[in-house]
Amino acid sequence: MSNSYYEFFCPVKVIAGKAALEHIPYELGGLAAKRPMIVTDKGVRAAGLLDPVIAACEESGLEIVSIYDDVPPDSSTTVVRDIAAIYRKEKCDSIIAIGGGSAIDTGKAVNILVSEGGDDVAKYTGAGVLKRPLKPFLVVPTTAGTGSEVTSIAVITDEKKGVKLPFTSSYLLPNAAVIDPRMTLTLPPHITAATAMDAMTHAVESFTCMAKNPLSDAYAAAAIKKVSHSLLQVMDNPKDSDGRLELAQASTMAGIAFSNSMVGLVHSLGHATGAICHLPHGLCMSLYLPYVLEYNLETIRGPLGELLLYLEGPEIYAATPASRRAEASISALRKLRDALYKRCHLPRTLKETGKVTEEQLDAIAEMALDDGSIMFNPKEVTLKDARAVLQRAWA
Amino acid sequence: MLAKRIQPMASQAKRLYVELMFQVMGRALQAVSEVDGEVQKEAQALPEGFLFEMMVMPEGAKLIVEHIGGGRFHYHGDSAPRAVDVSIQFKHLTHAFLVLSFQEKTSIAFAHDRMLVDGDVSYAVRMTRVLNRLESFILPKIIAKRAVKEYPENLHLPEKLISAAQIYLKVATHFIQTARA
Secondary structure, three states: OOOOOOOOOOOOEEEEOOOOHHHHHHHHHHOOOOOEEEEOOHHHHHOOOHHHHHHHHHHOOOOOOEEEOOOOOOOEHHHHHHHHHHHHHOOOOEEEEEEOHHHHHHHHHHHHHHHHOOOOHHHHOEEOOOOOOOOOEEEEEOOOOOOHHHOOEEEEEEOOOOEEEEEEOHHHOOOEEEEOHHHOOOOOHHHHHHHHHHHHHHHHHHHHOOOOOHHHHHHHHHHHHHHHHHHHHHHHOOOOHHHHHHHHHHHHHHHHHHHOOOOOHHHHHHHHHHHHHOOOHHHHHHHHHHHHHHHHHHHHHHHHHHOHHHHHOHHHHHHOOHHHHHHHHHHHHHHHHHHHHHHHOOOOOHHHHOOOOHHHHHHHHHHHHOOHHHHHOOOOOOHHHHHHHHHHHHO | OHHHHHHHHHHHHHHHHHHHHHHHHHHHHHHHHHHOHHHHHHHHOOOOOOEEEEEEOOOOOEEEEEEEEOOEEEEOOOOOOOOOOEEEEEOOHHHHHHHHOOOOOHHHHHHOOOEEEEOOHHHHHHHHHHHHHHHHHHOOHHHHHHHOOOOOOOOOHHHHHHHHHHHHHHHHHHHHHHHHO
């Protein structure tokens, strides 16, 4: 008997497509919530993305009781405490997080405090600390990349200690993720590209790393197909709402995939680079992906070769000898990155970012080695290996 | 009928095996931190007084080691002097047995959700590297390959034999001292 074993869990109701936002009042009603609070950031509000949400609720007689629109890019325990205080003062009974990863993580953390009580969210850090369901919680992503709407983790900075606190619990998952193409229509090209490549990396690592399983594979493969098919179309025609919806769905599917199979060295290097050089996460993912796949190549030749079908389509897959498909998959990803560079200068090397110095590579390698995701990389990584991958990604 | 009688005995045997392996590993962690520079380098990044635990949920066998400074570990047996900093917890005795009998690599066990990490994940990653290094030293290559993700290419037979002999000697001495005490 094989030793294979896996776990797969995703209880989030996905509400996706045209007029999805208009389902919010019904969904909250089903959860007996009547006084929702919106948690978002200034960029989302300035882009006018709250308007359709508020209108959808008002048309159904549901009043948005409070709006907090000052979530910073790196949310903190202080911000979470302040929002929880407003939630209590306004007697809210549910949360709608609207935004990218930071707003969604902040919504998750606020939900811990308002459900469990207290002012110090740091008390709930770690895995499995929460033991019961939290308040009704809906998520409306405004980027198509992080997949945070279907992950059971939140990361919040503890300003006093200067550390990032991870919170992991299935109770952090929202009751519903609302995927509406209107919410990503105005994303600028470079953010569209970086976040879509974030989703692509989630899916590719999910499909090739150690905890891959048949269910996560299905979601990952479908996500890769959608990004490959729609990303350049959307880059050329940003108002293509069908293409936007495809990317948003791909992001959610990749999120479901990687939260059930974990990720590997691309994320280890990306987390370290983000921490040291303050580069956006999606950019780091796009940058490192081909170099890490080349490093892992001999351990992932089979699954990586399979991905050619979803990256390039059946004709090219059929025309490529099985023994060359893994390399062809890497080439397809490089080709996509070149096309993105041509359209929005999304960097392909560390040098192209203009924000990393060669002297920082040692520190990045050392930090990457202690990142949790490295455990799931299919090939063992030593300090020397990590440094060599970084050198290849340099220029 | 026979199977029903054998099952409790098999379970008891697994329990004893896991307890014994934890005792050996705990002492071996202390020993390897006294003889191997690589392990000392890894351990030096841990705070002094850092307590690491491996255990079987819910109240099964456990091993606890402390970083006492300078990259050295001290084995505390199965009781911690205070709350531990990082705990790697097997969800079930069978999962611990699979790993400790080298039927499932530690990395695969993590991927299979057999274990939970409670505490700072970066320290858990570091301790896993230390455990891998230890296993590469003390197990014959053919068995070590079943235990670690990748057997280190640069670990050659003379270094392995000398280090393994030192570690086993220290483990045996520690067992004798414990028995005498």
